[in-house]
Amino acid sequence: MRSEKSPDGQRTFVDAARRAQLVRCTVEAIAEVGMRKASLAEIARRAGITKGAIFYHFANREELVNEVLVTLLTEGARYMGERIAEQADPAAELRAYLESNIDYIATHRAEVAALVAIAMNHTDERGGAREVDASVYGESLRPLEDILRRGQEQGLFCAFDTRTTAMTIRAAIDAIGPQLSAIPDLDLDRYTTELVALFDRATKRVPA
Amino acid sequence: MRSEKSPDGQRTFVDAARRAQLVRCTVEAIAEVGMRKASLAEIARRAGITKGAIFYHFANREELVNEVLVTLLTEGARYMGERIAEQADPAAELRAYLESNIDYIATHRAEVAALVAIAMNHTDERGGAREVDASVYGESLRPLEDILRRGQEQGLFCAFDTRTTAMTIRAAIDAIGPQLSAIPDLDLDRYTTELVALFDRATKRVPA
Amino acid sequence: MRSEKSPDGQRTFVDAARRAQLVRCTVEAIAEVGMRKASLAEIARRAGITKGAIFYHFANREELVNEVLVTLLTEGARYMGERIAEQADPAAELRAYLESNIDYIATHRAEVAALVAIAMNHTDERGGAREVDASVYGESLRPLEDILRRGQEQGLFCAFDTRTTAMTIRAAIDAIGPQLSAIPDLDLDRYTTELVALFDRATKRVPA
Amino acid sequence: MRSEKSPDGQRTFVDAARRAQLVRCTVEAIAEVGMRKASLAEIARRAGITKGAIFYHFANREELVNEVLVTLLTEGARYMGERIAEQADPAAELRAYLESNIDYIATHRAEVAALVAIAMNHTDERGGAREVDASVYGESLRPLEDILRRGQEQGLFCAFDTRTTAMTIRAAIDAIGPQLSAIPDLDLDRYTTELVALFDRATKRVPA
DNA sequence: GATGAATGAGTTTTCATTCAT
DNA sequence: GATGAATGAAAACTCATTCAT
Known part of the structure; x- marks a missing residue:
């Protein structure tokens, strides 16, 4: 050992x-x-x-599963972080965030399926209040909140609670995995376009 | 028996x-x-x-779990159906949909936690394509899509794919359960207000 | 009770x-x-x-099963006893014994199947040395031995051990039940004729 | 494993x-x-x-029981096959068949008891028409029928249906197991002699 | 006489975990 | 570093039996 x-x-x-x-x-x-x-x-x-x-x-089993969790999370974060870094402004970053996330889901179905299954089991077994999950959520949400806040500071986005909005965006993305299992031929390109448009309307500042 | x-x-x-x-x-x-x-x-x-x-x-165990599923679903549907039926127009209905759903989640934490756990386990074990789950999703999504479509027909809502939007709304609601477990003192009133506002911006028609 | x-x-x-x-x-x-x-x-x-x-x-269960056993045995004994009583000599009685037994099996398949299943389970569970079974065997074998002995006394049958022969005849009959289950369209008439002939050759006195 | x-x-x-x-x-x-x-x-x-x-x-349990079945069947077949192969003519083979079978039963009581119990349970549970059993029966009966047919062809045996006769011989042998349990001090040597004599009379050709 | 409800001991099976080699 | 073997605790399920009503 x-x-x-x-x-x-x-x-x-x-x-x-x-x-x-x-x-x-x-x-x-x-x-x-x-x-x-x-x-x-x-x-x-x-x-x-x-x-x-x-x-x-x-x-033990738990340690193995934890390693899986950390590996997948790290991998995912790197995958998406790179694309977002190249963008010019927060609005473009938000779009890149959505696109890269959905793209990752589309090209890493096994990883996403495993991730969801493990996360569920964790929420499940320890009543949801587990350190790992908490940090996971925080870690994955913070960059998104950062984008939104900077967008507001730069006058690109309207007024809204960044946390709630970040969570909603995250939820919209996370819902894709399960749907893909149920509807394997889901049109992801269309889905992406619609989601980008939806959150564009929901966040952009409406000039007086 | x-x-x-x-x-x-x-x-x-x-x-x-x-x-x-x-x-x-x-x-x-x-x-x-x-x-x-x-x-x-x-x-x-x-x-x-x-x-x-x-x-x-x-x-057997399955029959018991199925009864739990049916009971919770029926209970939930009644709880929310009543509030939505009283509304005057689709925009108000959408707000009522969000409010009643979040209210249900807030006041029925155990039920929601159980429902999520059971649903996950089903998705898990049968590869996600189970009849019950499919119908559950469909059943729960249809009324929401109906609201959105009627809103578009009446010129209250802008153009968007009703299915994608419905799924996003649903996902935003479903994400609350897990968050509640992680952050027990989440301010749900604020969350509700924000979500209503967010989807109002995302769906309402912007006059020319 | x-x-x-x-x-x-x-x-x-x-x-x-x-x-x-x-x-x-x-x-x-x-x-x-x-x-x-x-x-x-x-x-x-x-x-x-x-x-x-x-x-x-x-x-308890055992008492019920015992009653079944006794009932079936009694029923069977009556069914066959009547036919044998009408015969003129031991050779005819032996033939009648075989014929009536096989006929009973053919017309009472459920009873025979149950009887065999119960008997097996008894032999099985108590190591075969159960009172009921012992008496059953004795009871069912005695009349057959009587026929054989009288046949020998009257000079119709040759010399042989009546017990062994009786057991062999009984075994030949009892083997039909299981075969019927395996081969449902077994030609019982032919089977009967052959068996009668076989035991006729095996028992009849060969004149010098 | x-x-x-x-x-x-x-x-x-x-x-x-x-x-x-x-x-x-x-x-x-x-x-x-x-x-x-x-x-x-x-x-x-x-x-x-x-x-x-x-x-x-x-x-699982079934695999274990199957291994038992196969082991016992193989063992028994070898035990008896050897003795029969040495015989000069079908009449001697028939005698060797009876003798070796009864000898096996006498010296392998536990094996025979287990074999019977397993076979019964199979007949029982699957309605009697199970592949294994069918083949078992067929496999065990065929060599016996072969002996009888060759005896007829060589003019040693009289005319009779080989299948019915084979079954009767088999039944006479199989009946010994249960009897042994009921009457532990059964005189098997005598039983063997009698059975050999009985089936000799029943099968031998009577010269005109 | 009979029912509905419950018990408790038993069955096969699964699996994370341990450990001598 | 890894294997083969085994453990032991738990799981879902079955069933004869008991008993208050």
């Missing part, structure tokens, strides 16, 4: 590789068979190792 | 009461400890009876 | 009727769904009463 | 040993307490392991 072998938290290359592989297999397992049936046996099978070996790399 | 008794579906008073009690206990159990840990043992414990007794009243 | 109400073992008419009805329903249940799934609930369902009521007429 | 491991069906030595041990314990359990009470808990207790361990080696 990590903690036993290297108290300084160092990890060997092989260990890191296995962890990454296990994270990947877990994502696929959860996306395909759901949280409930994504047992360690199933994950090990996909990774081509034994159940027991998992415990060499992760203290 | 049911399977052991007369096929005419007759139910005694005691049976109906126990079923209702079990539904209530199941809602509370799911809301408090989550779907996964809301075992029949846990539910029976809360109801003060034995596991075996549950099977006297329900054929 | 019988024993509580009438220590003299008297039974009311209604009680006797219900017992008979329950015996009949049990036979059908066992024949159709097998011993394992012929639960008291299933039997009660077929009788149109509740599980609890069964315990008014029978102390 | 099996489901958790490599699909090439590889088995370790320990696994094979445990499987064999579990098969043995299952045979004994069924022979002693009957199919109904031979629960996995009982079998595990006899094997000195936990219930859970059984599922490591067998996917």
